[in-house]
Amino acid sequence: MKEWSVEEFNILQSPGSLQSEIPEAFTEAGAYSPGRFHKQIDGYEKTPLVSLGHLAEQWGVKAVYVKDESGRFSLNAFKGLGGSYAMFRIICEILDLDPEKTSLKDLTGDRYKKRISDIDFVTCTDGNHGRGVSWAAGIFGCKAHIYMPCGSREVRAEAIRNAGPAEVEITDLSYDDTVRYAREMSEKKGWILIQDTSWDGYEKIPAWIIQGYMTMASEAAEDLDALGVQPTHIFLQAGVGSMAGGVLAYFVDHYKNKKPVAAIVEPVVADCVYQSAKAGEIRSVEGAPTTVMEGLNCGTPCKIIWPILRDLAEFYISGPDEMAIEGKKTYAAGLAGDTKVNSGESGSSTLGAAQRIITVASFTEVKQAMRIDENSVLLFFNTEGNTD
Numbered sequence: 001m002k003e004w005s006v007e008e009f010n011i012l013q014s015p016g017s018l019q020s021e022i023p024e025a026f027t028e029a030g031a032y033s034p035g036r037f038h039k040q041i042d043g044y045e046k047t048p049l050v051s052l053g054h055l056a057e058q059w060g061v062k063a064v065y066v067k068d069e070s071g072r073f074s075l076n077a078f079k080g081l082g083g084s085y086a087m088f089r090i091i092c093e094i095l096d097l098d099p100e101k102t103s104l105k106d107l108t109g110d111r112y113k114k115r116i117s118d119i120d121f122v123t124c125t126d127g128n129h130g131r132g133v134s135w136a137a138g139i140f141g142c143k144a145h146i147y148m149p150c151g152s153r154e155v156r157a158e159a160i161r162n163a164g165p166a167e168v169e170i171t172d173l174s175y176d177d178t179v180r181y182a183r184e185m186s187e188k189k190g191w192i193l194i195q196d197t198s199w200d201g202y203e204k205i206p207a208w209i210i211q212g213y214m215t216m217a218s219e220a221a222e223d224l225d226a227l228g229v230q231p232t233h234i235f236l237q238a239g240v241g242s243m244a245g246g247v248l249a250y251f252v253d254h255y256k257n258k259k260p261v262a263a264i265v266e267p268v269v270a271d272c273v274y275q276s277a278k279a280g281e282i283r284s285v286e287g288a289p290t291t292v293m294e295g296l297n298c299g300t301p302c303k304i305i306w307p308i309l310r311d312l313a314e315f316y317i318s319g320p321d322e323m324a325i326e327g328k329k330t331y332a333a334g335l336a337g338d339t340k341v342n343s344g345e346s347g348s349s350t351l352g353a354a355q356r357i358i359t360v361a362s363f364t365e366v367k368q369a370m371r372i373d374e375n376s377v378l379l380f381f382n383t384e385g386n387t388d
């Protein structure tokens, strides 16, 4: 294991211990059912895979691709993919329906309307997950109760209310404590906890959420295959790591033996995946830190996806807020006629991290360790559009 501290960045290289196989749910085959479900939602459109040719030229790499999630279902972020698919699976289970044979139309027709309207979901969110859950509750015709950690801004709560029927409350608790509170409320009130992370005994629902995120990976892989290109490097931002792990597992399975170099990017104040990778086991970051990368401000990695992050990622990058701000500026600038990408700070964090590593001399050793050169094809996920 090698570690660098450059400027305000900490970067860890781990050879990956390959202690486990990719669970079936997170393989390419596991993404089929969520993809089928998402395509049935009104307004579904594949999000664009943008090629930033001039940026690639400036960086001295072969290509830079960005899967741009800012327009996903008009929710400004990829997150609705996870909550909606998990809610679909839960509702099918409650109604004793086979999810492979049940369409969204079946569920939203008169037959099940009353029973679905009696279902209450509850979750904690720092914004995007809650917005997705609220939106999906509107599609299914059920209820949702959403708790946000202290420091969450009212505009974010309002965006959740505007997306669907959810009731939203900002608590005075940290993110992890708000998750515990949502869990307590689910036990007390009989509401169904739909949380985008997992812990001992809470695994099935987050696995469905992760599978939902994999639609993003399968769409990107389809577009890359059509272009006849394969990414050599994938940069993935992590809060609890559910998204990064699901997408990474998909790509490793899709490309079989030609595994891309994967880098996980986090804010330095909430780098729980980095700290876990360093320790070789799950570690939490304590306290209630603040960062402009609000979607990545999480203290404990998702338990079921942690083995994927540990075994299949090679680099863990923990960086300051400026990383995301620089990435956002680069996306927005549209170098020399490149498509301008609308990003929020959680979305732009990965591009900002790569920009430092590739263009700043003090990072040369890291760039070499990452094997970034003129043959590299870099893939990024702009997981959200501009926030507030």
Ligand SMILES: Cc1ncc(COP(=O)(O)O)c(C=O)c1O
Pocket: 077, 078, 079, 128, 129, 196, 237, 238, 239, 240, 241, 242, 243, 244, 294, 295, 296, 298, 346, 347, 383, 384
């Ligand atoms: C925009 C955005 N990007 C990335 C993430 C990270 O996802 P995860 O918490 O699964 O690591 C989030 C999480 O909320 C997010 O909102």
